[in-house]
Amino acid sequence: MLMKTQDIGYILQKLQSERKKIEKLTAVLHSVDNHPSNRHIYYAEDREEARELQSQASESRVTPPSGDFPDLIKRKTAASYRELEARKSRVNQLEKLYMEMSLKKELQKKGRKRKLREDELVCPTSKLVYKWRSERKR
Numbered sequence: 001m002l003m004k005t006q007d008i009g010y011i012l013q014k015l016q017s018e019r020k021k022i023e024k025l026t027a028v029l030h031s032v033d034n035h036p037s038n039r040h041i042y043y044a045e046d047r048e049e050a051r052e053l054q055s056q057a058s059e060s061r062v063t064p065p066s067g068d069f070p071d072l073i074k075r076k077t078a079a080s081y082r083e084l085e086a087r088k089s090r091v092n093q094l095e096k097l098y099m100e101m102s103l104k105k106e107l108q109k110k111g112r113k114r115k116l117r118e119d120e121l122v123c124p125t126s127k128l129v130y131k132w133r134s135e136r137k138r
Helices: 001-034 046-060 070-108
Strands: 113-115 130-132
Touching: 001 070
Parallel strands: none
Antiparallel strands: 113 130
16 A cells, blocks of 8 residues: 555646646646737827827738758757647556556555446546445544
8 A cells, every 4th residue: 555655646736747847848838829919008088099009010020930940940840849849648648557556556545435337427537437325424
């Protein structure tokens, strides 16, 4: 039982570290891909002044070059996106493993439990579902 607890702790630690790495990587990739939003707010007294401000803003707006990145940068961002997808799939695997291990640990504990039959399930899944009998806590 102690070894199972330590294994679950290790899996949980790796899961949390992978989630943090995913968070950092997405923040970096979003800041690379998204252009900074230079939005200025103009206040106008009436509709004519608002139209005038809109026309001035549309004339002075310069579109940033979107596809003029060097090949090295394109390859690095593609590699970063592949790494992000690999990390996300690893997190999914670790979550499944953590859930399985915690279920096995709970099944080893004391207490009366039983598998639910298919007709007892509220929303049927392919996984086994257990129900513990209620016991009075003293």
